[in-house]
Amino acid sequence: MRVLFLVSSLHQGGAERQLVTLLHGLDRKRFRSIVVTYYPGGTWEESLRRLPCVDLHCLGLKNRFDLAGMIMGLSKIIRRTRPDILYGLLGDACTLALIHGKIIGKSRVIWGLRATNVDFSQYSLISGLVYRLNAYLSTRVDRIIINSWAGSKYHADQGYACKRITVIPNGIDTGYFMPQPDKGADLRRQWQISPAIPLIGRVGRLDPMKDYATFLKAAKTVAARRPDVRFVIAGDGPDQILDDLKALSCSLGLDERVLWLGPREDLPAVYSACTLTSSSSSFGEGFPNVVAESLACEVPCVATDVGDSSRVLGPGGMIVPPGNPAALAEAWERIISLSQQQQRHTGKKGREHVIDSFGIQKMVHATEKVFLSVASYL
CATH class of the missing domain: 3.40.50.2000 (Glycogen Phosphorylase B;)
Structure with missing residues (x-):
């Protein structure tokens, strides 16, 4: 099964670390991972390039408003890699995954969401607009993975399709994070x-x-x-x-x-x-x-x-x-x-x-179960 993960960058952050942790843990006999970023570079880029069964691509966008570059660049990668599932991680990556999976193409779509009780006044206007747009579009998504119970309730209260939500807490690599x-x-x-x-x-x-x-x-x-x-x-x-x-x-x-x-x-x-x-x-x-x-x-x-x-x-x-x-x-x-x-x-x-x-294997197995469940409808 081919899963395409769409994320803005591979710079150091909680969402990015969890993506890398998941990619390391996925069963390589069952899953082929394709990672697409908006921008090049980042803390995790080299480690992913060395990881077997992971193909790394970059859209090379000038900025987040380069919509033509987003849509055309991702379309080319999707035609070439033919993913079964598009997995958008956060914000406009979710929107873009849905556009390609349900409007342009015929892939299953999963969203990865993380936040709770966001004060959008602290961020750009576009962030709040995308969040509300995604709430409206969420009924068309096959599954929404949220990493906290508080986040699940918050998104449901904000109008996201609660029947699509699955909670999978983050996995912590306790072999790496250990006393030193x-x-x-x-x-x-x-x-x-x-x-x-x-x-x-x-x-x-x-x-x-x-x-x-x-x-x-x-x-x-x-x-x-x-x-x-x-x-x-x-x-x-x-x-x-x-x-x-x-x-x-x-x-x-x-x-x-x-x-x-x-x-x-x-x-x-x-x-x-x-x-x-x-x-x-x-x-x-x-x-x-x-x-x-x-x-x-x-x-x-x-x-x-x-x-x-x-x-x-x-x-x-x-x-x-x-x-x-x-x-x-x-x-x-x-x-x-x-x-x-x-x-x-x-x-x-x-x-x-x-x-x-919060072991890694719990997170990985739960995510694999979602992938297989979503793919069963293909």
Whole structure:
């Protein structure tokens, strides 16, 4: 069976990582994968090129408004590869998959959606328009895969065809995301942070939904009470957002307390360097990968109660209300005040929870089942 995955890019991100994880796990005797991106490059491009049974194509678009390039380029690839299923991942990739699968061609169509409670005022006008258009078109899709129960309810409430929705939580590679105490210690030495100093980490792209402002305001509170605590932020995003966040950090008096790492490819080591991590998102999260990844590395996490964060966190930390710096700071202080033995116990419980609930094979097998079910109507 040939499955064509359409995604805007292969840059580092939760959706992109999950796609790569799925492609690694799919049964190569049953599935041939075709990946089509809008733009070239990205963190995952080379690894996919080396993966057997995966054909990688790029539309080479100038921008997202290059509609002619989208439609004509994808049409050529579809005619050449003849996929049985078109799988659109997020936004206009879903729309484009539907156009080609149901209007131009005769392929089955699956959508992959992830977000919850999105504040579209924080993004481009076209993003909100595409979201509402897709809600209207969703009855024509064969299946919609959503990675969280909160996301399933949210999309159904927004008018998406609830009978088409299947929830498949993300799969976490616990063979990759695992404790790396030696590498974590090496990073601390590079950063000149001694093992005794509490280090609070925030991993994730620089995006409005991640609410880094709340993280920084909580950091100010904790820094005032605990002169020894340091903070580290690992993630990439638009230059304007980074500049604004650094200006906020400076205005809060955190210049000497926050390390800005930018994008990292050694995330297990970054997690392992931290005493605890945090997800401060205020909206939009479905399944927060960074929470599960941190727990898989046996590092406790404090997460805001957005999307399925409480399900993902389990016994591995604390849940607090979103947009509440005081609550976030209090939870951090409670965890860093625990003994090292108690912190390790919480981290181990978190890893056990991720292994039991969010293993890769569960995600892959559930997705394969959807593919086979959809293809049975061919």
